[in-house]
Amino acid sequence: MKEEVCVSESKHVVAAEKGDKTGVSRRTFLKGLGAIGPGTIFFSAGIARQAKGQYGPTYTDGLSAEQLTAMYTDMLKIRLWESKIKDLILTGGFRGVAHLYVGQEAIAVGVCNALRKDDYIASNHRGHGHLIAKGGDLGLMLAEITHKATGYCKGYGGSLHITDMSLGILGMDGIVGTAHLFGAGAAYGIKVKGTDQVAVSFGGDGSLQNSFFSSAANAAAAWKLPWIGVIENNAFQIWVRSSDVYGIQDLARRADGYGIEGRVVDGNDVLSVYNVAKYAAEKARAGGGPTIIECKTYRWYDHYGAGGAKRGVDGAFRLGYRSDRELRDWMAKDPIPRFRKFLVNEKVMTEQRADEIVAEVTQAVEDAVAFAKAQPVPKPEDGLLNVFAEGAVPLHKS
Amino acid sequence: MSEKFFWEAVRDALKEEMIRDPNVFLMGEDIAIYGGAYGATRGLYEEFGEERVRDTAISEAAIAGAATGAAMLGMRPVAEIMYADFLTLAMDQLVNTAAKNRYMFGGRTKVPLVLRTEGGAGRGIAAQHSQSTEAWFNHVPGLYLVMPATPYDAKGLLKTCIRDDNPILFVEHKMLYGTKGEVPDEEYLIPLGLADVKRAGKDVTVIAYSKMVLESLKAAEQLAEEGIDAEVVDLRSIKPLDVDTIVRSVRKTGRVICVSEGCKMNGVASELVSVIQEEAFDYLDAPVRRVCAADVPIPMSPVLEAAAVPSAEDVVQAAKDLLG
Numbered sequence: 001m002k003e004e005v006c007v008s009e010s011k012h013v014v015a016a017e018k019g020d021k022t023g024v025s026r027r028t029f030l031k032g033l034g035a036i037g038p039g040t041i042f043f044s045a046g047i048a049r050q051a052k053g054q055y056g057p058t059y060t061d062g063l064s065a066e067q068l069t070a071m072y073t074d075m076l077k078i079r080l081w082e083s084k085i086k087d088l089i090l091t092g093g094f095r096g097v098a099h100l101y102v103g104q105e106a107i108a109v110g111v112c113n114a115l116r117k118d119d120y121i122a123s124n125h126r127g128h129g130h131l132i133a134k135g136g137d138l139g140l141m142l143a144e145i146t147h148k149a150t151g152y153c154k155g156y157g158g159s160l161h162i163t164d165m166s167l168g169i170l171g172m173d174g175i176v177g178t179a180h181l182f183g184a185g186a187a188y189g190i191k192v193k194g195t196d197q198v199a200v201s202f203g204g205d206g207s208l209q210n211s212f213f214s215s216a217a218n219a220a221a222a223w224k225l226p227w228i229g230v231i232e233n234n235a236f237q238i239w240v241r242s243s244d245v246y247g248i249q250d251l252a253r254r255a256d257g258y259g260i261e262g263r264v265v266d267g268n269d270v271l272s273v274y275n276v277a278k279y280a281a282e283k284a285r286a287g288g289g290p291t292i293i294e295c296k297t298y299r300w301y302d303h304y305g306a307g308g309a310k311r312g313v314d315g316a317f318r319l320g321y322r323s324d325r326e327l328r329d330w331m332a333k334d335p336i337p338r339f340r341k342f343l344v345n346e347k348v349m350t351e352q353r354a355d356e357i358v359a360e361v362t363q364a365v366e367d368a369v370a371f372a373k374a375q376p377v378p379k380p381e382d383g384l385l386n387v388f389a390e391g392a393v394p395l396h397k398s
Numbered sequence: 399m400s401e402k403f404f405w406e407a408v409r410d411a412l413k414e415e416m417i418r419d420p421n422v423f424l425m426g427e428d429i430a431i432y433g434g435a436y437g438a439t440r441g442l443y444e445e446f447g448e449e450r451v452r453d454t455a456i457s458e459a460a461i462a463g464a465a466t467g468a469a470m471l472g473m474r475p476v477a478e479i480m481y482a483d484f485l486t487l488a489m490d491q492l493v494n495t496a497a498k499n500r501y502m503f504g505g506r507t508k509v510p511l512v513l514r515t516e517g518g519a520g521r522g523i524a525a526q527h528s529q530s531t532e533a534w535f536n537h538v539p540g541l542y543l544v545m546p547a548t549p550y551d552a553k554g555l556l557k558t559c560i561r562d563d564n565p566i567l568f569v570e571h572k573m574l575y576g577t578k579g580e581v582p583d584e585e586y587l588i589p590l591g592l593a594d595v596k597r598a599g600k601d602v603t604v605i606a607y608s609k610m611v612l613e614s615l616k617a618a619e620q621l622a623e624e625g626i627d628a629e630v631v632d633l634r635s636i637k638p639l640d641v642d643t644i645v646r647s648v649r650k651t652g653r654v655i656c657v658s659e660g661c662k663m664n665g666v667a668s669e670l671v672s673v674i675q676e677e678a679f680d681y682l683d684a685p686v687r688r689v690c691a692a693d694v695p696i697p698m699s700p701v702l703e704a705a706a707v708p709s710a711e712d713v714v715q716a717a718k719d720l721l722g
Binding site: 075095096098122148149155156157158160161166173174175177206207208209210237238240241244245246321338366377378379380381382383384387392 | 425428430431432435453454455456457458459460483484487520521522523524525526527551684692693694695697699700702704705706
């Protein structure tokens with residue numbers, strides 16, 4: 001990694017994981033900001049300088065109260081919408097598999113808010129959060145997941161394969177790591193077109209070992225593509241603990257081998273993620289090439305489904321491959337109340353307004369459920385459509 | 399005899415062979431601590447330790463490639479690719495290296511590799527986790543292809559495969575793991591290339607493999623109620639193929655339905671039709687029928703998924719058409 005700042009951030013995260021009290025925590029740092037009214041500039045000049053020293057160029061100071069509130073709302077949307085999926089699984093009203101994103105909301109929201117509407121994201125199997133953060137419709141997503149004919153992908157794809165190209169979403173994908181290639185490919189397309197768009201790919205800690213990530217990163221570095229590779233290090237690749245199959249702890253160190261700037265951020269801190277993503281996006285737009293961002297976080301649920309989970313209770317417990325204590329430690333770093341507390345402290349919103357937002361999002365999720373429920377299922381013969389550009393499968397005989 | 403789940407039969411085969419031969423080891427994604435995505439390696443990590451039951455990073459190329467290299471040394475790796483769909487990621491190692499190795503080197507090397515994988519539809523997990531990809535591999539010289547339908551066959555065949563000196567793709571249908579069947583308590587092996595007549599009959603031959611054997615047997619029961627006596631031949635291994643048993647059955651019934659969960663075009667069933675017309679044309683009383691998946695990716699919606707893959711009803715209908 002080129003910049004010292006990311007190393008110090010990385011150390012901070014590692015220290016925080018270990019419960020080490022040394023070093024200034026992000027929250028303590030932000031607490032020192034003092035009261036700032038909604039809509040005003042976020043960081044004082046002094047604080048901005050300090051932040052620049054610690055995080056590099058600071059972009060959070062450009063965020064309005066409205067944007068901050070929208071980020072909080074988006075994080076809640078992901079949390080509550082996915083909790084509804086969990087309920088559906090637990091009550092038997094769900095078929096197939098869903099890979100829940102809960103606990104990682106700060107990453108999708110931090111990254112996608114640093115992007116423009118016309119920027120691209122390539123998502124993976126754990127991608128509901130990315131889609132919602134990029135503007136995905138809760139009702140159409142739920143209709144797809146409950147295999148309705150009018151869902152985003154007409155019931156062909158389900159939870160693993162949802163997309164909306166109009167929002168710059170290049171699709172979720174069930175093959176681990178391929179999103180990085182699609183993202184870098186899109187970035188190449190952007191370069192050829194000559195626009196100042198950016199393409200982001202999301203992958204977990206398990207997304208680095210097939211050839212995709214390596215090929216994407218190498219191409220992006222060689223041709224200075226406007227690509228941002230986001231590694232969501234949630235500690236597990238499927239059920240294998242990543243530290244059991246990697247020789248390094250900070251995966252962003254790989255970036256150096258490609259000649260790319262690598263950053264490590266606290267993936268449970270939406271502003272940290274936003275700040276680095278915004279920096280990377282601005283750099284890419286200005287022709288500065290790619291960035292690899294590793295976000296340290298933790299998966300609250302099982303690899304897929306709701307094993308070990310209960311209705312009305314967050315998190316999946318008593319899973320054989322991890323301890324409940326480890327999960328609880330990470331749940332204590334829940335990005336949503338953390339951000340809410342910050343916003344209230346900074347007087348961006350009141351507790352009352354924050355509660356109203358919870359109620360609004362809860363209602364939006366209920367509306368999505370009602371919408372999805374009312375949608376028709378596909379007709380069996382529809383399965384022969386969309387195989388080719390011409391539509392149906394050509395008949396072998398008349 | 400005792401009743402075992404399909405997954406238990408697979409696990410018991412692995413366990414017995416690991417005890418018998420210290421050169422047998424396992425590697426794959428989530429096979430150790432978690433016990434396999436479908437539970438077929440449960441308990442083996444605890445019993446044999448991480449050197450012989452190895453969790454890998456998510457890299458199918460690494461799994462197939464490393465297993466091939468180890469096999470060339472005389473080890474007997476049983477590698478697992480979590481889904482048959484992910485075989486694409488191990489394709490080069492399997493097709494260009496493992497399968498061709500002995501041939502390219504003029505018989506000086508051998509690759510005693512078993513690559514286990516889970517295939518097939520039925521769980522609503524859509525196009526990248528539900529395919530039947532066996533036809534791709536049946537086309538590859540140097541690679542055996544084994545697809546059992548029952549716990550008994552799974553155990554006996556897997557043990558044989560581990561002792562065999564060829565690279566073998568061993569495909570377990572994901573909807574079979576929870577099925578039960580009688581398995582002998584004493585050791586037994588089932589030779590490769592030996593089909594099993596799962597139900598004797600005289601009116602029509604139904605040739606199937608993997609989960610489609612169960613669908614075909616269900617169909618045979620329905621057909622029996624309507625006075626049609628179907629013979630169900632379970633191929634068990636697709637390569638080597640038991641042509642003798644197929645021809646013997648065709649001679650008896652004169653009517654054949656080839657059933658496969660793979661897509662119809664260029665599928666395993668197509669190969670069976672070719673073999674039958676070459677070897678038993680004079681005994682046929684009707685054109686050979688194929689009952690296969692539609693030529694579509696597997697869709698997620700249960701309505702569409704059920705429509706895409708064959709069922710007992712499709713086999714019943716085909717039999718009635720043939721005898722009608």
